[in-house]
Amino acid sequence: MYSISGIVRLKKVDYCVWHVVFQMDQQPQEYATDFLYLLKEKKWVINSLVTHELSSLMQGHSCIYCGETKIACFVASKEFELIKQGIINNRQFLSQVSADIDLKPEEISLDLHVVNNKSKWQELAEENRFYGNLLRIKKRQ
Numbered sequence: 001m002y003s004i005s006g007i008v009r010l011k012k013v014d015y016c017v018w019h020v021v022f023q024m025d026q027q028p029q030e031y032a033t034d035f036l037y038l039l040k041e042k043k044w045v046i047n048s049l050v051t052h053e054l055s056s057l058m059q060g061h062s063c064i065y066c067g068e069t070k071i072a073c074f075v076a077s078k079e080f081e082l083i084k085q086g087i088i089n090n091r092q093f094l095s096q097v098s099a100d101i102d103l104k105p106e107e108i109s110l111d112l113h114v115v116n117n118k119s120k121w122q123e124l125a126e127e128n129r130f131y132g133n134l135l136r137i138k139k140r141q
């Protein structure tokens with residue numbers, strides 16, 4: 001249960017932030033979540049929700065875990081750590097992320113850090129951007 005069977009889309013939405021649409025257990029229904037990678041702490045920031053991908057629900061697919069059409073999948077969300085660990089271990093995910101942030105896949109940590117507070121998440125993303133800029137300036141010197 002809850003094994004990642006496909007990464008449908010992986011979009012970089014901000015500095016070190018990715019929106020991932022994925023499938024589990026060979027089912028057609030798609031799910032979505034966001035990841036933020038902290039360069040200094042070497043940790044992935046995630047929240048504890050797994051959401052149904054909206055257009056996938058509208059195409060008439062249904063979720064085998066909860067059978068509902070709410071935004072969040074409260075059944076799959078109970079296993080959010082397992083699911084999100086599965087995504088960051090996914091080869092396709094790792095190779096795109098490593099190309100985006102210019103690190104080798106093996107240099108990217110697999111540690112998860114749960115942050116459900118939206119403003120805390122934004123604060124971390126800002127600090128991360130600041131740190132990333134410092135790194136870039138250092139590299140140029």
Ligand SMILES: [Zn+2]
Binds near residue numbers: 068
């Ligand atoms: Zn569901």
